[in-house]
Amino acid sequence: MTARLNLDPCPSPHWQWEGHIQTIAAxxxxxxxxxxxxxxxxxTPDGDFLDIDWAGPQAYTHAAFNGQALVIFHGLEGSSQSHYAQAIGAHFVERGWMVAVAHFRGCSGEPNRLARSYFSGDSQDIDFILNQMRRQLPQAQWHATGISLGGNALLKYTGEQGQQLDWLAAVAGISVPVDLVATGMRLQTSLxxxxxxxxHFLAxxxxxxxxxxxxxxxxANWNKALxxxxxxxxxxxxxGPVHxxxxxxxxxxxxxxxxxxxAIRVPTxxxxxxxxxxxPQAGLPAPNQGSKHLLLHYPCSGGHAGFASGSGRGELTWLPQRLERFFTQHQ
Structure with a gap:
């Protein structure tokens, strides 16, 4: 069976009429x-560290917590202060969820300890973080979402793990560059x-x-990188070379x-x-590229990790609500 397809819209503010504006305005x-x-x-086992930012109804050390929990993986150069992490985190905390924003190496405001940092296919760090979450709150019903780079790493890992990840209730990838070559070349060639x-990223x-x-x-070849x-x-x-x-x-x-x-076997x-x-729209995965556990939702607007709705400056409520509807269906 193939993935399911949904084209329901995101009602962007009237003045945000195209993707660049929707991306930057949000x-x-x-x-x-x-x-x-x-x-x-x-x-971490290799002598480095990862910072996790927690919010919720109880302390993150409260092992008896048996409610809903969500871990968020941010995008390139993102953090718990990113607009999407703040919006998603506040929405779910208000509903009694435990929320953990997992910072990739070097993204929490303090340099990591090694020459390496993070990259868009780091299954090892995704695995380390998710299993730490599971050990820490073993009675919680865990969900995971990743935005952009974090979403690509999470979906790659979810497919690699297959049925072994069935302890996760559901997964969501937001604005995911599933074809890194296509996205890399789009950023390379478009004005x-x-x-x-x-x-912005390089700075x-x-x-x-x-x-x-x-x-x-x-x-590393630091001169070339700089x-x-x-x-x-x-x-x-x-x-590439360092990783x-x-x-x-x-x-x-x-x-x-x-x-x-x-290969995904978790509701995603x-x-x-x-x-x-x-x-590139032409590169969006088709239903026959995904498993039956995958729901493809391609609204006509939203930009990259934007998805503002309403009027005025725009409210960042549509995306958290969309995630909540999906996660609620798979509790």
């Missing part, structure tokens, strides 16, 4: 509550990708690379979650707006 001006978090640090989105990553170059001078003007150049110089790939294209090809959708929502400026 990040800059979308109304969302400010959700406070409590931080937990996890030491907005090359002159707006890419400089954040360049500061981290300068710190790593001082601490680990022989572990001089990169595109994500292709950056991933070719740093992300075990031959090049950016080798990394993108081998880490694309589209090759794992058929894949939500991508058809006007997402990062993801």
């Amino acid at each position: 990040m800059k001006w979308g109304r969302r509550p400010q959700q406070p978090f409590v931080r937990q640090r996890l030491d 907005m990708g090359r002159y707006v989105y890419t400089p 954040s990553m360049r500061g981290k690379m300068q710190q790593k170059a001082s601490a680990f001078p022989h572990d 001089q990169a003007r595109t994500l292709l150049e950056f991933d070719d110089a740093y992300t 075990g790939y031959r090049s950016a294209f080798d990394y993108w090809s081998r880490c694309s979650s589209q090759y794992h959708l058929h 929502l894949l939500l991508i707006a058809r006007n997402d400026p990062f993801i």
Whole structure:
């Protein structure tokens, strides 16, 4: 059996008439509550650390908690302060859920300890985090969602694990670049990708690379990484080689979650707006590329991790509500 398809719309504010505006407006001006978090640090087996930000009705150490729980994996250079994490976190905390925002290495505001950082196919760290969540709150009913880069890593891992992940009630991927090559080239060649989105990401990553170059001078081609003007150049110089790939294209090809959708055995929502400026519409997965456990939802608007609705600046309520409806169906 193939995946199911849903084209129900996201009612964007009237003035947000296209994907770039919907992407940027949600990040800059979308109304969302400010959700406070409590931080937990996890030491990893390789001598590094991962920071988890928690919120909910009880302490994250309360092993007897037997309610609903959600772990959120953020996007490229995101954190628990990202607009989508704040909106989703506040929505579910208000409904009595435990929420954990898992920071990838180096994304919590403090440099990680190793030359490596994070990448879009890091199944090992996804596995470590999810199993830590399960051990910590063993009686909770766990759900997981990933946004953009975090969504790709989560869906790749979900397909790799297959039936072994049946302890998760449901999974959701939001604005997921399931074909990293297609998304990488879109950001490489489009005007907005090359002159707006890419400089935004590189400015954040360049500061981290300068710190790593001082601490680990022989572990990467830091000069090439620091001089990169595109994500292709950056991933070719740093992300690919440092994480075990031959090049950016080798990394993108081998880490694309589209090759794992058929193997998913957990109820999974894949939500991508058809006007997402990062993801070519022609490359959206077709129903015959996914398993029967996968629901493909492709609204006509929403941008990349935007999905503002209502009037004025836009409310960031549609996405959390969409997640809640899906998760409620699979409790």
